[in-house]
Amino acid sequence: MDLHPPSDPLAEGREEELVAALKAGDEAAFAALVDRYQASLVRLARMYVRDRTTAEEVAQETWLAVLNGIDRFEGRSSLKTWLFRILVNRAKTRGQREARSVPFSSIGDGDEPAVDPERFQGEGEPHPGGWRQPPARWDGDPEERLLAGETRALILDTIEQLPPNQRAVITLRDIEGLSSEEARNVLDVSETNQRVLLHRARSKVRRALEAYLGEAK
Amino acid sequence: MSCKELVELVTDYLEGSLSWRQRRRFEKHLSLCHGCVAYVEQFRLTLRTLGRLGEEDVSPAARAELLAAFRDWKRA
Numbered sequence: 266m267d268l269h270p271p272s273d274p275l276a277e278g279r280e281e282e283l284v285a286a287l288k289a290g291d292e293a294a295f296a297a298l299v300d301r302y303q304a305s306l307v308r309l310a311r312m313y314v315r316d317r318t319t320a321e322e323v324a325q326e327t328w329l330a331v332l333n334g335i336d337r338f339e340g341r342s343s344l345k346t347w348l349f350r351i352l353v354n355r356a357k358t359r360g361q362r363e364a365r366s367v368p369f370s371s372i373g374d375g376d377e378p379a380v381d382p383e384r385f386q387g388e389g390e391p392h393p394g395g396w397r398q399p400p401a402r403w404d405g406d407p408e409e410r411l412l413a414g415e416t417r418a419l420i421l422d423t424i425e426q427l428p429p430n431q432r433a434v435i436t437l438r439d440i441e442g443l444s445s446e447e448a449r450n451v452l453d454v455s456e457t458n459q460r461v462l463l464h465r466a467r468s469k470v471r472r473a474l475e476a477y478l479g480e481a482k
Numbered sequence: 483m484s485c486k487e488l489v490e491l492v493t494d495y496l497e498g499s500l501s502w503r504q505r506r507r508f509e510k511h512l513s514l515c516h517g518c519v520a521y522v523e524q525f526r527l528t529l530r531t532l533g534r535l536g537e538e539d540v541s542p543a544a545r546a547e548l549l550a551a552f553r554d555w556k557r558a
Binding site: 290292295296299300303304305307308321324325328329332333378379380382385392393394395396399400401402403408411412416417420421435439440441442445460463464467468470471474475 | 484485486487489490492493494497499516517518520521523524525527528529530531532533534535536538539540544545547548549551552553555556
C-alpha cells in the first residue's frame with residue numbers, strides 16, 4: 266500500500282504547489298493540511314496550556330494566522346516548521362496568561378543521570394561503573410506491548426511531568442518526528458542543548474517503561 | 483568507557499554526534515557488554531514507541547469547524 270500516492274499534495278517536494286493551492290483558496294489543499302497537522306498542533310499546544318479545549322482554540326487560531334499570512338510565506342523554512350512555530354508562540358503567550366508555562370530552561374536542568382547511579386558498581390567493587398544488575402531484554406512482542414493503552418498512557422503521563430523544555434524537545438523530535446534543525450527553528454534551542462534535553466527526556470521515558478514492564482512480568 | 487558512561491552517550495550516538503574516537507569506544511564496549519546492548523535496545527524501542535504515539539485522527543467536529551473557517555476566510 267502506497268501511503269503517498271502521486272496525487273498526495275503533502276508528498277515531499279510538493280510543498281510549493283500546496284502553498285500555491287492554498288493561496289488560490291483550494292479547500293482540498295487546506296483539508297489535507299488539517300488532516301496531517303491538526304492532531305500535532307493540539308498535542309503541541311497542550312505542552313503550554315492547561316486543557317484540551319484551550320489547546321484546540323490555540324490550534325484554530327494558528328490555522329487562521331496561517332491563512333491570513335500565507336501570502337507572506339516565502340518558503341524560507343518548511344511549511345511545517347512555520348506552522349509549528351506560529352503554534353508554539355501563540356500557545357506560549359496563552360500559557361503565560363494561564364501561568365502554566367515556566368520560562369525555558371528554568372527548571373530541571375541540573376545534573377540528571379540517565380540511569381539511577383545505584384544501578385552501577387562503585388569504587389572498590391570489581392567493576393566500577395559497570396552494571397550491578399544489567400537491564401533485561403523486553404521480551405515477547407515489546408512493540409505491541411508498548412503500544413497497548415496502559416503503556417501509552419504511562420508514556421504520555423511521563424512526558425507530561427517532564428520540565429517544559431524537555432517536554433517540548435521530546436514531543437517535537439520523537440513524537441512529531443522533526444529533524445534537529447526543524448526543532449531548532451521552532452523552539453530556538455541550539456542543537457547541542459537540544460541533545461542534552463532530548464537525552465534526559467528519553468532516558469526518563471525509558472526508565473518509566475523499564476519499571477512498568479519489570480513489574481508487569 | 484564504563485557502562486555508566488555509555489548510558490549518557492546513547493542519544494549522541496544515535497544522532498551521529500560522537501567524535502570518531504568516541505564512536506569507536508562506544509561500539510567496542512557494546513561488542514563486549516550484553517547489559518549495554520540490552521540497554522541500547524530498550525532505548526531504541528522507547529524511541530520507536532514514541533514515534534507511533536503521534537498516530538491520531540482529527541475529530542470530525544474540529545475538522546468541520548476548520549473547513550467552515552476556511553470558507554469564511556476565502557469569502558473575506
